[in-house]
Structure formats: structure tokens, C-alpha cells
Amino acid sequence: MDNLTDGDVTLLATTPEGESYLSTSLHERIRRDIETKIFSGQWQPGQRIPAEDALASAHQCSRMTINKVLTALAKAELIVRKPKVGTFVALRRSNTAVIEVLDVSVEVTNLGLPYSFTLLRRAKRKALKSDCAKLSLPPASNILELRCCHFAGNHPFCLEDRIISLVSVPDAEHESFVAMAPTTWLISKIPWSEAEQSIHAVLADEETSRILDVPRGSAGLTIERNTWLADRFVTWARFSYPGDAYHISAKFVSATGI
Amino acid sequence: MDNLTDGDVTLLATTPEGESYLSTSLHERIRRDIETKIFSGQWQPGQRIPAEDALASAHQCSRMTINKVLTALAKAELIVRKPKVGTFVALRRSNTAVIEVLDVSVEVTNLGLPYSFTLLRRAKRKALKSDCAKLSLPPASNILELRCCHFAGNHPFCLEDRIISLVSVPDAEHESFVAMAPTTWLISKIPWSEAEQSIHAVLADEETSRILDVPRGSAGLTIERNTWLADRFVTWARFSYPGDAYHISAKFVSATGI
DNA sequence: CAGTGGTCTAGACCACGTA
DNA sequence: ACGTGGTCTAGACCACTGT
Secondary structure: HHHHHHHHHHHHHHHOOOOOOOOOOHHEEEEEEEEHHHOOOOOOOEEEEOOOHHHHHHHHOOHHHHHHHHHHHHHOOOOOEEOEEEEOOOOOOOOEEEEEEOOOHHHHHOOOEEEEEEEEEEEEEEEEEEHHHHHOOOOOOOOEEEEEEEEEEOOEEEEEEEEEEOOHHHHHOOOOOOOHHHHHHHHEEEEOOEEEEEEEEOOOOOOHHHHHOOOOOOOEEEEEEEEOOEEEEEEEEEEEEEEHOOOEEEEEOOOOOO | HHHEEEEEHHHHHHOOOOOOOOEEEEEEHHHHHHHHHOOOOOOOOOOEEOOHHHHHHOOOOOOHHHHHHHHHHHHOOOEEOOOOOOOEOOOOOOOOEEEEEEHHHHHHHOOOOOOOEEEEEEEEEEEEHHHHHHHHOOOEEEEEEEEEEEEEEEEEEEEEEEEEEEOOHHHHOOOOOOOOHHHHHHHHHHHHHHEEEEEEEEEEEEEHHHHOOOOOOOOOEEEEEEEOOOOEEEEEEEEEEEHHHOEEEEEEOOOOOO
């Protein structure tokens, strides 16, 4: 069997300083090697690391394999690559966290509770000046204003205020949103989009506290979301949650986020 | 000049169906092509896309180049690759958002305000049962408890409660934290780490509202963070912000986050 | 058995920063 | 002038899946 003399396998088994994870691929093991050097402090932040050629011969592999590893590490911002200069251990991690953005119905279902919603308001109107501030939409555009309450079992879970641009989504005018929640409907219409969101802490105002069935003046989280499709404004939404019933989790790897 | 007859450039200039972005690289342009096919709906979610070989000949490039593009698109979760089966347009985006996690001193400085902090409490003690719930630490471990207030100019900006494991970071016992904020000090000691954080909305309690100089019962955001280094618990921190003065922003591309 | 993606190699040319 | 990373090619072998 010439498998036994396969260049790859024998190479991998004799990779320097590597516990031979025979099941993982070469570039994964090399990546682990390099990450270990960085995390252990053997390669200090800011320090220049060996060139691709040098790493290739050190790991007895081709330059392309090293390039693949370093490109991935650069994307992960563990290292910084300066073309024609060299590769350096990053001074600081990007300190970003990834949070999951769930559809309300999915959130509720994940909690093992029956999901339902009620449409509280539906109005077609022209965008006012006050809208345009948050909507990045020209004044007097046709918009659809919606408000609905999402329930987990019999309990109000979240209040949704939404504005949909009828310029971008004309079909919305003929949809009642009684049977299908706005989010669900929009997803079916606008499969891909860009969004920007911000999270605020607020005190529940009178109407919100009444709808969500919490004491007036309780703490709440609001998530505001603006959505575009190729630079065209599609929809704005604000989700109001009773604060004690909700939180947002995130995981990350970071230097500065300690 | 033989630049004019450079194989790459001529290839790129004649790439089928591509506006010739002469400044960008081949794989970038191919990636754009494929993304356009997906975003435009020409390739529907769930649909199988041509094999690497086919894409390579369609774009008149090598299979490796296509592989690089598809690997990147798979990482971005625009497509799903099933080894030995094929490549498919993803059914749904991962609906995750990336939020920036800033050091408080950086946040304040970014606002153009002078940063300072005051140490309010520093106590060495054994971990209680109540601590262990949030700390994932064995009971009676030596810990250091800190509380400090971060200022933007003369105004309190954020209250930090922190617990440091003296098992993982024994040096902390001999550090006063008067001249250097805990975060800054920890970053210098623990350059890399993993963290998990959650964001809550709360009502400011009496002590917090007094320190932050806000009315009792105002809405606030708290960020809780647990940090590990290679599975060893390092530190826990809670940052309390007055809610109206702070929010968290995130940008993402999503299907379900509409 | 044919087709697929996963992986790796050994070359190559380029532009450009540093010296 | 040299070294660097950025990029691309043309081939190769593999394991596995579906038919």
C-alpha cells in the first residue's frame, strides 16, 4: 500500500513540537501550534513572527499551508499582517462579542412555552419629521405603522413597535398581519438584509407597563433595529422587554474585555 | 513593460459576467459574483450550487481559488458545504450580531472626556456559597473583592464590582489598585482570555443610585462578565451604568433579525 | 463507481517597504 | 537589491456519499 508512504501522513506524524492529532488536518495543527505560542506568551504582543517561508520549513509544509493558517489568524485578529513588512502578534484583541439575535417566536419556543401574538395597531400614514430622525427615510414617504404584543403562554413577553417602508415593501399594504407576525412576514419577503441595532435600558412608560403587565416604572430592555436592503431602508422596530424577564448573552475571546 | 501581458490581469479583465474591478483580487471578485447570485435570489436558499470544478471553469480560474472563496462564504454562513455531497445556499443566516466590548477608560476617552476612577472597596476573603453560583469556583477559595467607580470628568460614569480569583491570579493580593484600575492591571497580567457576558436591565438600588448620582429606581444597564484562562476562572465583573446615559450598538447581516 | 469537497504541494509573479 | 506578504495555478490524493 503506498498509503503508508504518503507524503502528507508521514509529514504530519513528524511535525515538530506537535502532539500528533492524527485526526485533525495539518493546517489546524499548525494553527494550534501558533496560537499556543501566542497565548503562552512565547511570542509577545507586537513581536514579529517568522516569515511564511521560515514557518513553512519549520513545520515542513508548503508556504500555501502556512499562508492559509496566517490568513485565518489574521481574520481572527490574533495577528496583524503588514504586506511587505512582516507578521506581528496583535497588540490587543478586537474585544468584540457576538450576540445571538433571535426572532421573538423562536425565543419563546426555546423557552418551551407556547407562542402567540396580537396585533394592537395597524396604520398606514405618511412619515413625519419625527419619524425621519430614526428612520433615515425622506419625509412624507408612505409607511405602515404596527404594534403587536408577543405572548409566552398567557403572559405578555415583548411589545413590538414597527414601521415598514411601503416604498421598499409595497406588498405590506395588503397584508393584515393578523395571522402572521410582521417579523415572520418580512423574513419571507426580504430574505437578506443588513441591520443595525442598539440596546437601551428604559423605564416602562404607562402604556407599555399596562400592555406588558408590569408595574409602571419598572426597568426594561429595549432593542431598536433598523434594517436595510442594499442601502434602501426597509423597516424599523423596537422590542420592549420587561427587564427582569430578559437578558442578552454573549461569548467572546478578548484581551481588553477582562 | 511585461506587466501588460500579465496572465492574472488579462484573465481578470475577461472574467465572465464580472464588471472588471481591476483593483480587487480575483477571489474577491468571484466572491462578489457569488454573493450577488445569492442575495439577488438567483440562487435560492437551499439550492445546490455548482461544484468547485464547474465554478472554476466558469470563472476561468483554478479550483483552489474557488475553494478559497467558498470556504470564506461557508465561514460567513452564506453557504453550507457538505463534504462529498455538494454546496448549498444557506437556509437562514446565523442571525448573530457583533458588539464592541470596550474598556471603560477607552469608552470615556472616546467620548472626549477625562477619565478617572476611585477604589471604593478592596477586601480579601474566602468565596462564599453565594459567590460560587456566579463564579464557577470551589467554595472557600481565596478571592479579592473590589468595587470602584469610573468617572467621566467629574461625573460618575459606571460602577464596577469585581471578584478576582487569587488562585488564578495570586499577584493581585499585593496590588493596591489605587493607581491602576483593576481592568488595566488584569490586562497586563492576563493578556488573553475567554469571557462570557450578559446584559441586564435593572433598577438602581439605593447604594448604586447614590454612587452613580441618579435617582433611586432609575433604569440601568448592567453588564456581567465571567473571564477564564484556559478553563480556569480568573475574574467576575459587573458594570452598572445609568441606563439613560448608555447603550450598546451592534451591526449585522441577517435574515431573521429583521 | 463517479462525483464531491478537504487538503496539500511546489512552484510562480507581483508590488512594495526597508535598507 | 532583497525580503515580505498577496495571489494564483495545476496538479495530486483522500474519504466518503450517493447511485
